[in-house]
Amino acid sequence: MFAGEVFETHSAPGNRRISLATIRQLIRRHPVCVRPILVQGHYCHRGWVDVLDTNTGPDAWVRRWFVVERPYLFMFADKSCLHLDNVVNISSARISIDRHVSEMVGRSHVLALYTSTNSFLLNPPAGEVQQWISAIDEWYFML
16 A cells, blocks of 8 residues: 555445545544454353344344353354354343244244343244253343
């Protein structure tokens, strides 16, 4: 990159040209903090769970391989754990199971996972619901 280099962006309502100096100012104003998170192999629970994916469509449930390794919940595209889809910090997460939510989405045993930054609807296999609740929220059955 050179000092006078100009980059094109393709954003609505039309194309704009942005100088390198402007990009540097934007980066200084909006710093990003990225921390590496490694899967150590000491998991609490793992298995297939359907998750509601609103990016794909309004009623799109996608099957993902979940690994709970406290304080994180890892969502992988498949069992090989090579393609990470999402990481959720569950240290202060709250989980609930409500029949009204299940009726609304047309599935049984739907778990609502609430974090400080996002919420997720999860649909684990019927025989594993209590294990998933305990793995994600270790205080759920104690209170």
